[in-house]
Every structure is written in structure tokens, then in C-alpha cells.
Amino acid sequence: MSGKIDEKLIRHIGLLSRIELTDEQVATFGRQFADIVAYMDKLQELNTDGVEPLAHALPVDNVFAEDAPGVSLPPEQALANAPQRDGHFYKVPKVIGDSQ
């Protein structure tokens, strides 16, 4: 069932997860993921034809709130933990442009 867990796949998942990996981590995670995913494959033994997926243990209904403005965090507080800021903005490197 599971696709082959190889170095290429681990690097791909690392990119999707936005986590830079060392070569050593790629090797270790590769071994561990193969073990863990093989364990997860145990679920394939069960016949789940016609079973409705359960995302939430209790029946949850949509909760509607009044469309009324409430009190929100003032900008100073909202930005208080920002690693880098410029006035009322978060500061980041270039998002579009010459990056590959």
C-alpha cells in the first residue's frame, strides 16, 4: 500500500512541511518513517466499505455569531512577539521575484 519511503520522498515531505533537513536526518527519518508507516498500514486489514468517516467525535453544528464588531487585539499587542517588524507590519524577505 505505502509508496516506497526513500530519500527523495523524505526530502519532498521536508519541503512540503517547510522543514530544512540535514543529510543525517534524511537517513534517520527514512528508517523511522518506513517502520511507522508499515505500522499504519495495519489499518488496511479492516474492511471500511460504506463506513462514514468520523472527523469529529461529537456531532458539531455550525455555530453562527452575530456579525458585530468586537474587541480585538490592538496592533501593539498583536505585533509584540514579531521577530522583525516595520511599523504595523511583519517584515519578511522577498516573497516573489528571483527565488527559484
Next chain:
Amino acid sequence: MSGPRDLSAVQLRDAIAAGDVSAVEAARAYLDAVEALDGKLRAYNEVHADRALARAQEIDRKRSAGEELGLLAGVPIALKDNLCTRFGRTTCSSKILADFRSPYDATAVARLESAGAVILGKTNMDEFAMGSSTENSGFAPTRNPWETSRVPGGSSGGSAAAVAARMCAAAVGSDTGGSIRQPAAFCGVVGLKPTYGRVSRYGLVAYGSSLDQIGPLARDVSDTALLLGVLAGYDPRDSTGVDRPVPDYLGGLDEPVDGLRVGLVKEFHSAAAQPEVRGAVDRAAECLREAGAEIVEVSLPHSRIDVDGDGRLSSYAVACYYIVAMAEASSNLARYDGVHYGHRTPGKAADIIELYSRSRAEGLGEEVKRRIMLGTYALSSGYYEAYYLKALKVRRLIKNDFDEAFTKCDVLLGPAAPETAFKIGEKTGDPLKMYLSDIYTISANLAGIPGISVPAGLSQAGLPLAIQLLGDVFSEQKLLRAARMYETAAGVSRLVPQMAKAS
């Protein structure tokens, strides 16, 4: 140990209200204990001594002025460090949040403080609540007060160790797959995971949003009931909260449940649990029978635990749980990006993706990375149906088993953990082995039902044993009364480790 630390939370609250003990005396006694013991245990990430004493002073002032006192007036409480507090840091024991200061209080924290609780500090945990031993803390592991070469369990290991060592009157933790109940079992205290939706998750740092629930860790069932009464209640800021009245959990707690039907889970009585753990469950069934309960056998086929030739355990519920929890974690933890708050790589990043990826690589620990990546894998194109969707279907089957079981009994009885506290370092090299510490607790999170872990005496090696009772959704009142019946009949609660006695 003598004085305020000898008293349970209920007793201390009453003694403070009667003027027999001052809130300041109580806070000071606990702060002194933290000072004396926490160098060895490392249960606390941060202690807020001055703030606690000022809050205690305010309680004493209120009392002498004859003002109304809250349900927890003057009771010193420890908080797991994934509950946001406006004071101090909220780190989740992660380097990525090492300096994070929350601009608001979690609803649970606000409720405790408005009931007069005196918050002593924030407790250590597995990073982002991912782990079963508190060894995954990004700062330092917590040690078990019963034997410091052993783990306290996890992820609420700091809270459990603090309650056991009498470094707080009671504590609050969170439980996504057993993170309250398993450390409670390892440390010889009571731990309750309430029904999903019973306690507001607003301000609890999210791990697995459909599984996470806040709950109390305390030295006996009465204290647990007292705390639940304060924590529970609808909060519009948690869209998954359930608007139901909160019963008086403490009132009537001592009355045995008339005609209580206790279901012994057939599948839990296997070689997966240590013989001493199985013995504790058998004795608990006997105790409850003598107290008037009827014992029936029930089956939870999809929570079955198999043991293969190599002694390796396997269970559908564990596989299902880890897929769901990791998938939810991969999405929830995307917010730690080095932009809005938390650690940002100090080096110059060429572009935004490099900034994200490097900040996360530097700030997150190995287990957190593993779970984010496995969750990403389970949700990724080509694997979504085989893993995530399949797990949600199995989750339905697990839930159906419980619905069926609760037509035959009021509570289910089984172990809380397969073993007593293991040695530090014993499982850190094998993540899968660590995940199997949760085999008896995770099904409750998948089904959303409440569960309580109750001390069951000591093993031959002098380590705490525990049993677990599970109830149907929103049956906490009955569950607590059943736990109290067991606690009274067994007479093994409020065990104190030697190091706390000596302090």
C-alpha cells in the same frame, strides 16, 4: 512535610475560608517545596513566586474583609505550559516559543483565577504535547518523584510530577491521546480527561484539535471533581465547545452509584499489560463488586491489542490515532513560521521558504518534526485516501464500539498504561515503542469520551500502579462517583513519594 501541603485542595480551600490557614502561608509552603525539590525534578519551566504571593495576599484580604471567596480561593495550582497566560512565558517546552509571551489568558486560566486559584507557575511537558515521557521537552526532561531515574510519563509530566511531589495542590494538563491520564498513572495521582467540548480549548496551544482536551491532575478524586467544576463550561470562543449545564461534581460524590454496571474490556486484558498492571485491574473489579457494582464483560474489537512473536504490540486504535493526530498537527503547527512570533533564524534567508524552513529546523525538536512530516505525508496527494481518510473511517468503527459497550454498562474498567514508569532513555531511540505507551488511553480521545486514571497502590518495585475508568460522553458525574467508589474501597489514594515526605 507538614502543614498546608498535607491538605488536599478541598481541605485547603476550606481551611483558608475558615481562617485556619492563610493563603499566603499556603503559597509560601508550596513555593518553598518547589525551591527544595525542583532542582532534582525539573517539573516547572517557570515559577511566578511574586505574582503568586500577591494573589494569595489578595485572597487573605478578601477573607478578612468578609468578601465572597471563589471555589478555589487560595489553592496553589500549576499549569501545563501549553496554556496561554498573560503573565510570564508560554513555551510549550519548545525552543521555537522559548520567549513567547501570550497577549491573552486561556479561558481555563481565566476561570481558575476568577475562582481564586493561586497560580504557582508553568510546568514542563513534551514539546507541543508530543510524547509520553516528558523527555521530548526542548529544555530538560522531568523526573519521576517516585524514582528519579524514571520518567514521569507525558506529555503533562511536569504537572503530574508537581502534584505527586506536593509542589502544588493540584494541576491542570491537556490530553490528546493520554497526556493527562498516563503521567497521572506513572506518578500516582488522579488524572481526568473530560468529554471533548466540556472544557474550552480557547488559549490551549493546539496539537490535534479534534482530540485535545484540558483537564485536572490532582491527589484524589474529590480534588479532581472540584477542579473540573471550575474548568468546565461553555465558552463562545471555542466553536467546538458544547453548551450544557455544569453539574455540581463535588456534591454527592461520596454517594455510591446505585446499581453501577462496570464493563471489563475483554481486549484490554491481554499480555500487552504487565502482570502487576493486570492484577491491579482485577483487584479493582473485585473492589467495585464488593462495593455493590455489577461486573459485565464487554468488547471493543477495534481497540484490540495484539502481541506478535517478538513481543511487539499492535493496535488499530494506535495506528488510527497517530494518523489523525499527526495530520492535525501538521496543519496546526504550520503557524510557527518565524514571521508572526517565535524563533526566527538569525541568518539571512534568500527567500521566504528558506526563512520558514530554516526557522522551523532550528526551533522544533526531532519528535515534532517527525509528526509534522508524517502528518504532511498522510495528507499529501496520493496518500490522503489510504491513510487519513482510512483512519477517519476506522475512527468511526472505534466510536461505534464504545456506543455499543455503553448500552451494556455505565463505565469501562481497564489499565491506564501498559506498564509502570519506565527508565529515562529507555524508549527515546524508538518512536514507535514510545507511541505504544498510549495503547489504553487513545481510544477515548478518538471517541471523545471522558476517562479517569486512578492510583491503585504500588508495584513490588515501589512504583505507582493505576487503573482507568471510561464513561460515555458527558457522564463525568457518574464517572467521578464510580472512581470515588473505587478509591474508597481500595484505600490506596494519596500516596506520597519519599522525597516529598522528607521535604
